[in-house]
Amino acid sequence: MKEYLETLDDTAWGAASDVVPKFVSPSDPAAQWTGAHKGPAFFAYSDNYLIDVKFGVIVDVEASRSIRQAEVGAARTMIERTEERFGLKPERLIGDTAYGAAPMLNWLVEEKGIAPHIPVFDKSQRDDGTFSRSDFRYDPTSDVYHCPGGKRLGTSGTVHEGKTLLYRASKLDCNACLLKPQCCPKEPSRKIPRDIHEHARDVARSLAGTKGFERSRHERKKIEMRFAHLKRILKLGRLRLRGPRGAQDEFVLAAIAQNLRRLASLVARPPPAQALCTA
Numbered sequence: 366m367k368e369y370l371e372t373l374d375d376t377a378w379g380a381a382s383d384v385v386p387k388f389v390s391p392s393d394p395a396a397q398w399t400g401a402h403k404g405p406a407f408f409a410y411s412d413n414y415l416i417d418v419k420f421g422v423i424v425d426v427e428a429s430r431s432i433r434q435a436e437v438g439a440a441r442t443m444i445e446r447t448e449e450r451f452g453l454k455p456e457r458l459i460g461d462t463a464y465g466a467a468p469m470l471n472w473l474v475e476e477k478g479i480a481p482h483i484p485v486f487d488k489s490q491r492d493d494g495t496f497s498r499s500d501f502r503y504d505p506t507s508d509v510y511h512c513p514g515g516k517r518l519g520t521s522g523t524v525h526e527g528k529t530l531l532y533r534a535s536k537l538d539c540n541a542c543l544l545k546p547q548c549c550p551k552e553p554s555r556k557i558p559r560d561i562h563e564h565a566r567d568v569a570r571s572l573a574g575t576k577g578f579e580r581s582r583h584e585r586k587k588i589e590m591r592f593a594h595l596k597r598i599l600k601l602g603r604l605r606l607r608g609p610r611g612a613q614d615e616f617v618l619a620a621i622a623q624n625l626r627r628l629a630s631l632v633a634r635p636p637p638a639q640a641l642c643t644a
């Protein structure tokens with residue numbers, strides 16, 4: 366319990382989410398009740414790795430609660446710790462859409478200068494035939510959107526729900542516009558929401574589809590192989606120790622075992638083929 370209370374302010378634990386879990390284990394309260402893996406729900410911890418994809422070596426390990434926000438918090442912890450301990454900072458970070466939340470992308474792009482090779486989940490696309498946000502052009506110099514009818518949408522600068530700016534068209538412009546049925550048929554004028562960290566999302570979007578991004582997608586398989594190996598070969602489907610510290614210790618030991626195997630395979634390469642044919 367003492368260990369659980371100590372982790373409440375940590376981004377990989379209690380501070381990751383203020384949602385009250387459905388069930389709390391009385392003997393291990395930091396473990397997360399999860400049904401995310403299909404089948405019956407159970408108490409779990411997440412094992413997070415920071416991997417050098419060039420050599421397939423695990424650079425850092427962090428246990429966290431088994432919720433996405435906590436896993437993203439663990440990624441930040443590992444990136445900062447690796448920089449602090451080894452002076453290593455990745456040029457790019459490969460991750461799935463869970464790491465594409467605007468605050469995480471902003472942290473990577475603006476604070477750390479790391480290229481996010483992360484797909485951005487875009488909910489702004491409309492499927493009712495009206496214009497989507499992508500039909501409006503953003504001008505960063507004037508901080509306005511230009512609509513398909515050639516008008517400007519400006520913002521008052523008020524941040525809604527702590528994360529969104531609203532860019533509004535003038536009612537006069539929209540009333541007189543022939544495109545209104547395709548734009549805002551049920552509203553007096555059109556408004557476009559924009560996340561305060563949208564610039565970082567734009568950077569991530571601009572990288573998607575590039576050669577480097579495709580290479581990163583391919584390299585992600587090395588990460589998935591590490592986790593498959595953990596479960597199938599090292600049989601780490603169940604922890605023997607309790608609490609965040611117990612989970613961390615077991616995950617670190619498993620990562621050491623995996624790194625030793627990897628280093629052995631890197632060092633002990635088979636002799637060149639022609640040497641085998643000289644007999």
Ligand code: SF4
Pocket residue numbers: 512513514515516534538539540542543544545548549554555
């Ligand atoms: S309805 Fe308004 S926002 Fe939409 S295209 Fe016309 S002027 Fe622009």
